[in-house]
Amino acid sequence: MTGAVSGRVDIRSGTGRIATGPVPGVLLILAAWEAGGRLLTEAFVLAAPSEVAAYLVQEWALMLRALGATLGNAAAGFAIGNLAAVALAGIALIWPRAERVVTGLALFVFCLPLVATGPILRVFFGPGAGPQIALAALAVYYTTLIPLLVGLRAAPDSWFDLVHSYGRGRLAALVHVRAMAALPYLFAGLQIAAPAAFLGAMVGEFTGAERGMGVLTIRAIRALDVEMTWALATVATAVSILAYLAIGSLARRILLEAPPVILAAPPAAGGHRSAAWVDGMLVLAVALGLWAGAIRVFDLNPFFAKGPGDVFTALVLAPDAADTRAAIGEALAETAVFLLPGYLAGLVAGAGLAVLLVLVPAVAGIAMPLAIALRSVPIVTTAPLVVLLLGRGATGTITLVAVMVFFPTFVACLQGLRQAPGQIMAVLDSYAAGPLTRLVRVRIPAMLPAFFASARMAVPASILAVTVVEWLATGSGIGSLMALSASLSDYDMLWSAVVLVAALSALGYGAVGWAERRVLARYAPEQIA
Amino acid sequence: MAPEDTTPPPKVVCTALAKTFGGGTEAVRPIDLTFAAGRTTALVGPSGCGKSTLLRMIAGLEPPSAGTIEIGGAPPAETRRRAGLSMAFQDPSLLPWRSVRGNIELALRLARCRVAQSEIEQLIALVGLDGFADTRPAELSGGMRQRAAMARALATRPGLLLLDEPFGAVDELTRSQLAQDLPRIWQARGTTTILVTHSVSEAVCLSDRVIVLSARPAEIVDDIRIDLDRPRLETTARSDAAALLIDRVFAALASGMAAARPPVAAQ
Numbered sequence: 001m002t003g004a005v006s007g008r009v010d011i012r013s014g015t016g017r018i019a020t021g022p023v024p025g026v027l028l029i030l031a032a033w034e035a036g037g038r039l040l041t042e043a044f045v046l047a048a049p050s051e052v053a054a055y056l057v058q059e060w061a062l063m064l065r066a067l068g069a070t071l072g073n074a075a076a077g078f079a080i081g082n083l084a085a086v087a088l089a090g091i092a093l094i095w096p097r098a099e100r101v102v103t104g105l106a107l108f109v110f111c112l113p114l115v116a117t118g119p120i121l122r123v124f125f126g127p128g129a130g131p132q133i134a135l136a137a138l139a140v141y142y143t144t145l146i147p148l149l150v151g152l153r154a155a156p157d158s159w160f161d162l163v164h165s166y167g168r169g170r171l172a173a174l175v176h177v178r179a180m181a182a183l184p185y186l187f188a189g190l191q192i193a194a195p196a197a198f199l200g201a202m203v204g205e206f207t208g209a210e211r212g213m214g215v216l217t218i219r220a221i222r223a224l225d226v227e228m229t230w231a232l233a234t235v236a237t238a239v240s241i242l243a244y245l246a247i248g249s250l251a252r253r254i255l256l257e258a259p260p261v262i263l264a265a266p267p268a269a270g271g272h273r274s275a276a277w278v279d280g281m282l283v284l285a286v287a288l289g290l291w292a293g294a295i296r297v298f299d300l301n302p303f304f305a306k307g308p309g310d311v312f313t314a315l316v317l318a319p320d321a322a323d324t325r326a327a328i329g330e331a332l333a334e335t336a337v338f339l340l341p342g343y344l345a346g347l348v349a350g351a352g353l354a355v356l357l358v359l360v361p362a363v364a365g366i367a368m369p370l371a372i373a374l375r376s377v378p379i380v381t382t383a384p385l386v387v388l389l390l391g392r393g394a395t396g397t398i399t400l401v402a403v404m405v406f407f408p409t410f411v412a413c414l415q416g417l418r419q420a421p422g423q424i425m426a427v428l429d430s431y432a433a434g435p436l437t438r439l440v441r442v443r444i445p446a447m448l449p450a451f452f453a454s455a456r457m458a459v460p461a462s463i464l465a466v467t468v469v470e471w472l473a474t475g476s477g478i479g480s481l482m483a484l485s486a487s488l489s490d491y492d493m494l495w496s497a498v499v500l501v502a503a504l505s506a507l508g509y510g511a512v513g514w515a516e517r518r519v520l521a522r523y524a525p526e527q528i529a
Numbered sequence: 530m531a532p533e534d535t536t537p538p539p540k541v542v543c544t545a546l547a548k549t550f551g552g553g554t555e556a557v558r559p560i561d562l563t564f565a566a567g568r569t570t571a572l573v574g575p576s577g578c579g580k581s582t583l584l585r586m587i588a589g590l591e592p593p594s595a596g597t598i599e600i601g602g603a604p605p606a607e608t609r610r611r612a613g614l615s616m617a618f619q620d621p622s623l624l625p626w627r628s629v630r631g632n633i634e635l636a637l638r639l640a641r642c643r644v645a646q647s648e649i650e651q652l653i654a655l656v657g658l659d660g661f662a663d664t665r666p667a668e669l670s671g672g673m674r675q676r677a678a679m680a681r682a683l684a685t686r687p688g689l690l691l692l693d694e695p696f697g698a699v700d701e702l703t704r705s706q707l708a709q710d711l712p713r714i715w716q717a718r719g720t721t722t723i724l725v726t727h728s729v730s731e732a733v734c735l736s737d738r739v740i741v742l743s744a745r746p747a748e749i750v751d752d753i754r755i756d757l758d759r760p761r762l763e764t765t766a767r768s769d770a771a772a773l774l775i776d777r778v779f780a781a782l783a784s785g786m787a788a789a790r791p792p793v794a795a796q
Contacts, residue, residue, distance in 0.1 A: 158618050158620050161585075161618065162616075162639075163639060164589075165588050165614065165616045166612055167610040167612055176639065255626070
């Protein structure tokens with residue numbers, strides 16, 4: 001199985017430093033893959049690397065055209081999404097009170113299921129590259145916005161005192177201190193964003209583009225073309241890893257150091273409980289206003305552009321509202337059966353393996369660079385493979401969700417574990433504490449912020465994974481319901497499902513954030529100061 | 530053009546200056562202080578007594594809760610606008626992405642000050658960082674960073690120099706070297722210098738006057754004129770005259786720690 005993960009998940013950057021190099025790990029995987037491919041020739045699930053290579057040589061012109069189209073869309077979306085992120089961060093900086101609303105809205109948009117926004121954007125834009133670019137931008141802006149906000153606050157107060165002591169104001173502080181201090185964080189965000197843009201463009205192409213990697217993927221799945229499916233996943237993986245590494249090396253060249261490890265600041269830090277509640281309502285109000293306003297301003301066709309009122313009618317007032325609710329509820333229940341075990345399994349496996357590797361440091365040297373590279377792979381593009389390998393039943397879907405959650409959690413936890421403060425470790429050493437004591441007393445508490453930040457970001461990511469698999473492969477659950485509603489032009493159902501999924505996703509994110517704040521208040525109070 | 534070419538070193542006058550923080554912590558009780566133009570004054574006191582707050586108020590980085598500050602007859606904000614002061618912080622606050630020279634050049638740029646490269650080189654040599662001009666702060670030791678920050682503070686030729694424990698991380702030997710070299714600069718320039726320090730001997734050897742503050746909220750316990758000869762050498766610190774003064778500062782410190790006393794007006 002090609003282990004992989006979407007860059008959309010995670011806003012944390014690796015150190016990017018490849019110490020022992022990923023070569024041993026890559027060779028190991030290639031060997032296992034080749035052996036598996038030879039053994040399973042009859043099963044039509046796995047193409048060996050040699051077969052993939054042969055396919056790529058034979059069909060290079062087709063692949064190159066598709067790759068060119070997808071790369072172009074991804075690049076456009078990457079640019080637009082990152083500009084939007086910089087603009088949003090700018091608003092939050094100039095007007096700090098707006099920050100919670102900006103990040104709340106941004107989170108809500110990030111939680112929109114791409115599976116459903118794709119078809120809606122397709123209707124909106126018509127044929128052409130619009131949806132691909134829009135989805136690439138949507139996949140990117142949040143992963144850039146959050147590190148950027150952290151980075152803009154990363155400079156210590158005394159640097160600002162220095163600027164002010166020479167009689168200069170906020171502009172000079174922004175130019176000479178804040179922007180410079182935020183650069184490494186921006187690069188860390190861009191590094192994750194590049195593969196995410198590629199993923200977004202591919203999902204956009206699933207909705208019916210003329211050309212591109214996504215179009216070929218759909219064709220390959222329909223035709224059960226094993227070599228083509230594997231070849232496409234291989235190319236997508238290679239492109240994502242290359243983009244990730246390229247931005248990492250650019251950052252090192254410019255910054256002369258690796259991008260920092262970034263933890264997303266826990267949402268709604270400090271303040272009064274009522275203030276967070278008020279902010280939540282404000283975000284909701286602004287979101288509803290923008291939604292209704294956009295439909296009016298762009299004068300969208302009411303047949304497919306449903307406003308907040310329409311969704312409320314469809315879910316509550318309409319004669320068939322009970323049926324709509326029942327259909328969505330049933331689909332959500334089906335999805336939850338796959339989603340929750342997969343999410344929890346991914347978290348446990350990621351954190352567990354990280355802990356294990358710290359106890360056996362020799363293996364970590366090989367596993368870490370490999371995991372950093374693999375987590376940049378848009379896992380959703382490998383969904384067809386997972387389904388090919390594990391079938392359309394529960395196992396395949398749960399595994400995919402787990403893998404989606406696993407990689408970012410693993411990388412984050414491993415970095416968290418390594419961040420254990422050296423001086424405290426030295427204190428424990430001076431009492432001759434064993435490796436287990438050090439792990440339990442120092443390393444695991446030091447890992448918690450990374451673990452929770454990862455668990456939080458994994459909520460929308462796992463929902464993306466499960467809905468894509470349901471859409472492309474299993475034909476059950478909320479992902480399938482949304483795809484079906486889109487193809488049947490049942491836009492009341494589609495919009496209702498989108499709103500509910502986004503709301504549940506944001507609630508899940510908030511719930512993990514709540515647990516995070518409670519735990520960090522004890523173990524890492526500096527993180528929520 | 531350096532600011533001091535146009536303006537003489539300022540006299541600093543604090544009148545009924547007080548600071549109470551948001552949480553109700555009283556950092557500085559109403560205090561009257563005058564720092565003579567062109568002189569070096571040391572503020573000594575126990576940790577957390579509010580002496581750094583006093584310095585930050587004079588720099589205009591912290592608004593006073595009550596009272597006024599005049600620097601050469603103008604409020605701190607105006608002095609800062611004219612780039613008439615510079616401050617060396619407890620934490621060296623060097624920007625990590627700039628070399629030692631780069632940090633000094635940034636200060637000059639912020640202060641809109643033009644200074645010849647050779648003068649920057651001289652300053653770097655003076656603080657003992659020869660050969661480290663193009664090194665980034667991360668590769669310097671704590672003491673070297675503080676010396677770089679000192680060079681930066683001096684580079685803009687300020688009329689008023691505010692030093693907040695500038696030598697905390699510098700080793701003893703370098704410290705006594707700097708204590709001889711640096712005052713020469715600010716005395717040659719006639720800079721008004723206010724020095725906050727924990728080191729009693731440093732306060733005595735560097736200054737014309739030592740003000741001893743009590744535990745928080747800061748009040749003046751003693752105000753001591755230091756009439757040791759200049760230039761002060763390494764031997765000054767071990768002279769009998771210095772020893773007497775150091776004893777007097779220690780005694781004042783001890784009484785300031787013991788109990789809050791009624792405010793004593795200075796000068």
